Amino acid sequence: MNNDAIKDLLYRMADDALIIGHRNSEWTGIGPMLEEDLAFSSMSQDKIGHAQALYNILYTSFGEKNPDMLAFQRAEKDFRSCQLVELPIGEYDFSLVRHFLFDHAEALRYGLLEASSFAPLAGLARKVRGEIRYHVMHADTFFKQLSTGNEVAKARMQSALNYALPYALGIFEPSAYEEALIADGVFAGEARLQELWLEKITPIVAAAGLQMPAIDAAKAIYGGRKGYHSEYLQPLLAEMTEVTSIDPAAEW
Amino acid sequence: MSLDPRINRLDLKRVNDGEQTASHLITWEVFHQDKRGKQPVHAGIVHASTPEQALMFAKEQYARRGKTANLWVVKTADVYTFNSEDEAIFETTPEKTFRDPAFYKVRERIEAFQSKNKL
Amino acid sequence: MYGNTSLTAEEAKIVNAAVEDPAKLEEFEARISRGEKIEPGDWMPEQYRKQLIRMIEQHAHSEIVGALPEGTWITRAPNFRRKLALIAKVQDEVGHGQLLYSAAETLGKTREQMLMDLLSGKSKYSNVFNYPANTWADIAVIGFLVDGAAIVNQVINSKGSYGPYCRALERICYEESFHLKQGHDNFVYLATGTKVQREMLQEALNRWYRPLLHFFGPSDRDSQHSEKLMKWKVKLASNDDMRNQFLDQYVPKILELGLTLPDPELRRGDDGIWVFGDPDWDEFKRVINGDGPCNAERLEVRRYAELAHRWVREALMNPKEKYVTPMA
Ligand SMILES: [Fe+2]
Numbered sequence A: 001m002n003n004d005a006i007k008d009l010l011y012r013m014a015d016d017a018l019i020i021g022h023r024n025s026e027w028t029g030i031g032p033m034l035e036e037d038l039a040f041s042s043m044s045q046d047k048i049g050h051a052q053a054l055y056n057i058l059y060t061s062f063g064e065k066n067p068d069m070l071a072f073q074r075a076e077k078d079f080r081s082c083q084l085v086e087l088p089i090g091e092y093d094f095s096l097v098r099h100f101l102f103d104h105a106e107a108l109r110y111g112l113l114e115a116s117s118f119a120p121l122a123g124l125a126r127k128v129r130g131e132i133r134y135h136v137m138h139a140d141t142f143f144k145q146l147s148t149g150n151e152v153a154k155a156r157m158q159s160a161l162n163y164a165l166p167y168a169l170g171i172f173e174p175s176a177y178e179e180a181l182i183a184d185g186v187f188a189g190e191a192r193l194q195e196l197w198l199e200k201i202t203p204i205v206a207a208a209g210l211q212m213p214a215i216d217a218a219k220a221i222y223g224g225r226k227g228y229h230s231e232y233l234q235p236l237l238a239e240m241t242e243v244t245s246i247d248p249a250a251e252w
Numbered sequence B: 001m002s003l004d005p006r007i008n009r010l011d012l013k014r015v016n017d018g019e020q021t022a023s024h025l026i027t028w029e030v031f032h033q034d035k036r037g038k039q040p041v042h043a044g045i046v047h048a049s050t051p052e053q054a055l056m057f058a059k060e061q062y063a064r065r066g067k068t069a070n071l072w073v074v075k076t077a078d079v080y081t082f083n084s085e086d087e088a089i090f091e092t093t094p095e096k097t098f099r100d101p102a103f104y105k106v107r108e109r110i111e112a113f114q115s116k117n118k119l
Numbered sequence C: 001m002y003g004n005t006s007l008t009a010e011e012a013k014i015v016n017a018a019v020e021d022p023a024k025l026e027e028f029e030a031r032i033s034r035g036e037k038i039e040p041g042d043w044m045p046e047q048y049r050k051q052l053i054r055m056i057e058q059h060a061h062s063e064i065v066g067a068l069p070e071g072t073w074i075t076r077a078p079n080f081r082r083k084l085a086l087i088a089k090v091q092d093e094v095g096h097g098q099l100l101y102s103a104a105e106t107l108g109k110t111r112e113q114m115l116m117d118l119l120s121g122k123s124k125y126s127n128v129f130n131y132p133a134n135t136w137a138d139i140a141v142i143g144f145l146v147d148g149a150a151i152v153n154q155v156i157n158s159k160g161s162y163g164p165y166c167r168a169l170e171r172i173c174y175e176e177s178f179h180l181k182q183g184h185d186n187f188v189y190l191a192t193g194t195k196v197q198r199e200m201l202q203e204a205l206n207r208w209y210r211p212l213l214h215f216f217g218p219s220d221r222d223s224q225h226s227e228k229l230m231k232w233k234v235k236l237a238s239n240d241d242m243r244n245q246f247l248d249q250y251v252p253k254i255l256e257l258g259l260t261l262p263d264p265e266l267r268r269g270d271d272g273i274w275v276f277g278d279p280d281w282d283e284f285k286r287v288i289n290g291d292g293p294c295n296a297e298r299l300e301v302r303r304y305a306e307l308a309h310r311w312v313r314e315a316l317m318n319p320k321e322k323y324v325t326p327m328a
């Protein structure tokens, strides 16, 4: 098996989960309803936990640094997260649409990985199945209810979708390792994942009465997977290291 | 400028004022079943607009720790109770022993019968 | 001032003077003195209902406003362990707010009305949350000592007479024990860590000492009592008793780490009563009346949470469904 290919995949997934987990955790205490604060907060805990598990695979299977070092002490250019997850939480419409677009991709990705030839990832995929199933169920319920709720909400959801979609296509930014991953039976590849994702979300968007924006690869916002990030990632990483940098030798 | 970087990222001025009426939606009574085979037990309420959403919320408020087999939700408006002034109807006179298993004691009778008939 | 009623002289007079149907009142009081709980559908004196709503509502506000100072450090928590614990802890506080608003709702006040009263300043929340969490060490002090103080209050209140409030508190106290443990863990790591960490912690401790003394409200000498509220098991312990219990439980846990408290007069008397220096009750009053370091921001953020997302709730609302008062 091609170790660099697997590592690249793990970093993409771990960094995505870490950053979106952080973003969603920002809703704790300021969400639209107390009950929804609780739900967003739980999902962010799940995501950060998934990131930890993925970094742990990098640590134990590939001798990379420990999960805390990987998550909290790495330079921005080494992050492989897509730009979708980096964007600020904005208003609830954007956060919800991002959650819907991202979590469907994530659920499908883990679904494919359950059959991965790389056992640690296959094992993790099975372990997180339940949590991710709830995330998708939550996203679908809200996506539909808000889109069909009233005209104001529908318009907000449509414009959030139009805005987020090019970023969401960035989830599937091709990597240099696609062929190796497919050949080794590790992962079916980003192109296949994007296909499955479109098949999955298109009818849900239609059923919610929204217009699916045209899928134009030229408009996809790529770069994150190669270390080119939006202006929003660096400030968040600085926050994440603020405490440890007070005394890097200390145990926090 | 807040000490909280999250708060600094919010557009706090984007607030639409006005009266709000019951905008926190209706309430649902939540029943929690911790294990298959056990009775679902009332756990509390959530505010939500539909049963699906009530279940989503109940899962995080009432099942985020420990074990859960299932949750039930029912609209508060669909639950009926006795008036508490009628609590007295639950008081049963003590003579209702015929409904108690302990009331039925035939051992003595059997023994008397046995000794009488030398069994 | 948490789930803790402190009355003005005027209010105490009203509570004490209220007249009720004597037969019903007698039955109600007999039930309480038998140790039975009052349930939402029961007859209850008007003042009982009013004071309970006020107390539970303030307690609920304290939970959701209390999520804000700690929320300050969510994105900055330094590693996986601390980050996950802090998010889960702040989440629980929001959950406590939800449970407590639910308990207050059973008494007939809607959640939006309570939230509106919070935003307008009509209804208060605990003063302690009007102070800033300046550093990561403040998170350790809050998690360990503010939660410690809250637990003293909540355990006592869970022995009260109103069923739904007691039920909510039972669940809350269980979760609080996790808060306390994770707070203590964080506190001990800083106290036993490097020089920089210890200094951070000591400074934070110095900042929080007074707000912690204020936590249980003014001294019994300066606050109004209502025999009725005691008899009805709405108020179960005096401010000074609770404060003393807190000092008794937590001061030794601070001192055992070689930390100090910024009060040369602080000591435990032979009678078990703690003596402390003047904690500046004028400051307490100033903060309660809106002039604390963070009052304006806390309300501004809550107003944002409540009003900027009203479109979400409006879109979810089904106009055919009518809100009815929940029962438990
Ligand atoms: Fe709490």
Ligand SMILES: [Fe+2]
Binding pocket: C093, C147, C150, C176, C179
């Ligand atoms: Fe707490």
